[in-house]
Amino acid sequence: MSTLTETKSLVGAFTPEAFAAHLASLPPGLPAWWLERKRAAYARFAALPLPGRTDEAWRFSNVGGLTLDGFAFPAAATAVPFAPIGIKKSAKLVFANGRLFSREVLAADLVARGVIVDTLQNALLRHEALVKEHLLAQPPKFGPGKFSALHEAFLADGAFVFVPKGVELGHPVGLFHYALGADAAVFPHSLVIADDNAKVTIVEYFGSTVDTEAQFAAGANDLYAGHGAQLTYIGKQDWSHRALSFQSNSTVVRRDARVQSLNLHLGARQARHESLSQLQAPGAFSEMLALTVARETQEFDQRTLQIHQAPNTKSDLLYKNALLDQAKTIFSGLIVVDADAQKTDAYQSNRNLMLSEEAEANSLPGLEIQANDVRCTHGATSSRIDPEQEFYLQSRGIDKTTADELLTFGFFEEVLNRLADDDLHAALRTLIQTKFTK
Amino acid sequence: MPSLVIQDLHVAIGEKEIVKGLSLTIKSGEVHAIMGPNGTGKSTLSKAIAGHPDYTITAGDVLLDGTSILAQEADERARAGLFLAFQYPSEIPGVSIANFLRAAVQARMAEGEELDATAYYKRLYAKMDMLKIDRKFTSRSVNEGFSGGEKKRCEILQMAMLEPKFALMDETDSGLDIDALRIVSEGVNTLRGPDLGVLMITHYQRLLNYIVPDYVHVMWDGRIVKSGDKSLALELEAKGYDWVKKELALA
Numbered sequence: 001m002s003t004l005t006e007t008k009s010l011v012g013a014f015t016p017e018a019f020a021a022h023l024a025s026l027p028p029g030l031p032a033w034w035l036e037r038k039r040a041a042y043a044r045f046a047a048l049p050l051p052g053r054t055d056e057a058w059r060f061s062n063v064g065g066l067t068l069d070g071f072a073f074p075a076a077a078t079a080v081p082f083a084p085i086g087i088k089k090s091a092k093l094v095f096a097n098g099r100l101f102s103r104e105v106l107a108a109d110l111v112a113r114g115v116i117v118d119t120l121q122n123a124l125l126r127h128e129a130l131v132k133e134h135l136l137a138q139p140p141k142f143g144p145g146k147f148s149a150l151h152e153a154f155l156a157d158g159a160f161v162f163v164p165k166g167v168e169l170g171h172p173v174g175l176f177h178y179a180l181g182a183d184a185a186v187f188p189h190s191l192v193i194a195d196d197n198a199k200v201t202i203v204e205y206f207g208s209t210v211d212t213e214a215q216f217a218a219g220a221n222d223l224y225a226g227h228g229a230q231l232t233y234i235g236k237q238d239w240s241h242r243a244l245s246f247q248s249n250s251t252v253v254r255r256d257a258r259v260q261s262l263n264l265h266l267g268a269r270q271a272r273h274e275s276l277s278q279l280q281a282p283g284a285f286s287e288m289l290a291l292t293v294a295r296e297t298q299e300f301d302q303r304t305l306q307i308h309q310a311p312n313t314k315s316d317l318l319y320k321n322a323l324l325d326q327a328k329t330i331f332s333g334l335i336v337v338d339a340d341a342q343k344t345d346a347y348q349s350n351r352n353l354m355l356s357e358e359a360e361a362n363s364l365p366g367l368e369i370q371a372n373d374v375r376c377t378h379g380a381t382s383s384r385i386d387p388e389q390e391f392y393l394q395s396r397g398i399d400k401t402t403a404d405e406l407l408t409f410g411f412f413e414e415v416l417n418r419l420a421d422d423d424l425h426a427a428l429r430t431l432i433q434t435k436f437t438k
Numbered sequence: 439m440p441s442l443v444i445q446d447l448h449v450a451i452g453e454k455e456i457v458k459g460l461s462l463t464i465k466s467g468e469v470h471a472i473m474g475p476n477g478t479g480k481s482t483l484s485k486a487i488a489g490h491p492d493y494t495i496t497a498g499d500v501l502l503d504g505t506s507i508l509a510q511e512a513d514e515r516a517r518a519g520l521f522l523a524f525q526y527p528s529e530i531p532g533v534s535i536a537n538f539l540r541a542a543v544q545a546r547m548a549e550g551e552e553l554d555a556t557a558y559y560k561r562l563y564a565k566m567d568m569l570k571i572d573r574k575f576t577s578r579s580v581n582e583g584f585s586g587g588e589k590k591r592c593e594i595l596q597m598a599m600l601e602p603k604f605a606l607m608d609e610t611d612s613g614l615d616i617d618a619l620r621i622v623s624e625g626v627n628t629l630r631g632p633d634l635g636v637l638m639i640t641h642y643q644r645l646l647n648y649i650v651p652d653y654v655h656v657m658w659d660g661r662i663v664k665s666g667d668k669s670l671a672l673e674l675e676a677k678g679y680d681w682v683k684k685e686l687a688l689a
């Protein structure tokens with residue numbers, strides 16, 4: 001009897017029965033290794049305790065706010081909101097409650113050149129080897145990984161993007177994930193492979209229809225940039241303001257490849273975002289960017305790892321948070337330089353703009369360097385609105401709230417300016433704006 | 439007729455009194471120049487009128503069209519028709535001139551009224567052309583990396599866009615080269631008219647050759663100690679402030 005209660009508290013709504021029902025709901029013909037991995041993941045999830053106050057990997061997080069209880073597996077959606085990112089796309093996949101809802105297919109010439117934008121379920125059937133090589137292939141590096149295990153266990157479907165050698169996509173691929181309905185639990189996933197010298201931009205969006213519904217999301221993505229590939233990833237998290245969100249992103253960068261990722265954090269009541277970059281061969285470069293607008297009692301918990309595994313690799317991280325009201329942010333970042341990764345150039349910076357006396361920003365920058373010929377810099381700052389700048393704007397008739405908003409955008413601009421694409425830049429600005437007008 | 443009335447104004451920074459009982463009435467259409475040695479409180483006066491929160495008004499009043507503005511925030515005063523061209527304009531990284539001015543123009547529109555973007559840019563470009571400011575500046579961050587002269591020109595651009603009733607211009611001429619001085623002065627003269635009153639703070643008589651004032655005041659230790667017409671500026675230039683000091687000592 002007591003074991004039963006204990007098990008239940010560890011799994012919440014994600015019971016063994018729920019897992020069995022999930023497996024039963026999957027289409028026939030999925031590879032056995034994948035089902036086996038899911039079973040193993042469920043066992044890990046069920047055995048691991050919820051993060052506790054003394055967990056180093058969750059330092060400063062409100063672990064009391066973490067819960068697995070009360071969530072449900074939502075039915076298929078009948079409608080989704082209008083796609084909020086008004087830019088031209090090469091292809092689009094829209095998922096609602098974990099199922100493909102709609103799609104815009106690639107142009108025929110891109111299909112003919114071997115580009116694939118499809119569901120993970122289809123990819124597991126048709127491109128099994130590729131999926132097996134890359135899907136959730138990196139071990140958890142941000143603690144024991146209870147939520148990553150939960151993601152793997154319940155992942156039903158997601159996006160699969162493959163851009164073959166030397167192919168460049170002119171417009172971004174749009175991947176949309178919606179959670180619809182109260183208590184909905186979703187497990188979004190995107191697997192993106194840019195083969196050697198390929199070039200692609202991914203725009204991923206996470207959102208809800210009703211901003212006040214409690215929801216649960218445990219998502220992940222895998223980005224792989226082959227030799228000389230150029231991969232740009234834009235992620236926008238805009239879940240309902242009562243959602244609990246976990247997202248674990250992994251990026252592998254090969255020789256002379258360049259990955260730029262920008263994560264925009266707007267939604268959820270409590271959101272943890274883990275971002276791992278592995279620079280695996282000389283010339284690899286990962287630029288890691290993030291912007292957060294934290295309001296009311298929101299908590300954004302960002303954990304990053306820049307792992308330099310080969311010489312002459314470069315990483316550049318810039319995370320900027322704007323904090324209002326009683327919001328809280330955590331940035332915990334670590335640069336790891338392996339012994340043979342000489343001539344590493346690594347940069348890490350977390351900047352917080354405090355727009356309220358009651359907001360709280362925590363920064364834990366870190367270095368772990370085994371090589372001796374490296375250049376690594378890191379730093380964290382918190383600042384307030386400059387009263388002279390505020391007065392200058394006010395003296396032009398702009399009210400204080402709007403002035404602060406303009407100054408916050410000014411603060412973000414350094415990050416947005418890193419984007420090469422002006423349309424994307426404008427679309428992101430608009431999206432951030434909605435958070436202020438709410 | 440619209441007026442800006444400064445009545446026995448006392449302004450303190452912290453415990454220190456800087457402006458010590460200054461009275462001045464500017465009527466619409468008039469240009470008043472204030473001259474005075476460094477540290478005498480000219481910028482303090484202009485920032486206090488504009489509503490800078492660091493400056494405490496310990497006594498006196500400022501009336502815009504007969505209504506006291508002292509209870510209003512800086513942005514309300516600006517929307518009521520006041521404009522301050524700063525001696526040292528702030529640099530605002532990441533906020534473009536276009537977005538900044540747009541927000542300022544929008545702030546003056548009625549609730550629910552939409553800004554006509556095409557008309558806005560047309561007007562902005564016309565004013566920029568008048569002040570010989572490169573149109574590329576619209577996408578640059580406000581004052582960031584601007585030369586001293588570019589900053590001053592940008593202040594006048596804002597004034598031209600916002601069409602205030604009363605403008606306080608704090609050393610708009612300093613840092614301007616000869617050509618820029620002429621361009622900026624011409625710009626101000628274009629704006630000059632029955633609907634604008636100007637309080638112009640300057641150290642140099644040469645500005646007053648371009649923008650001819652109706653009145654010239656000498657400010658000394660937080661007060662206006664002498665007033666006259668444009669010839670007073672010439673006299674000051676010739677005799678220096680020691681002359682004023684001696685006159686003061688005699689009085």
Ligand SMILES: Nc1ncnc2c1ncn2[C@@H]1O[C@H](COP(=O)(O)OP(=O)(O)OP(=O)(O)O)[C@@H](O)[C@H]1O
Pocket residue numbers: 451456474475476477478479480481482483492525
């Ligand atoms: N924020 C401040 N804190 C303390 N003292 C100040 C502050 N601002 C101005 N002061 C002092 O107030 C006095 C008047 O300064 P203000 O800038 O008004 O002079 P000004 O007449 O404009 O001089 P200038 O011709 O050099 O521009 C000076 O002694 C100055 O040091």
Ligand SMILES: [Mg+2]
Pocket residue numbers: 480481482525608
């Ligand atoms: Mg001054």
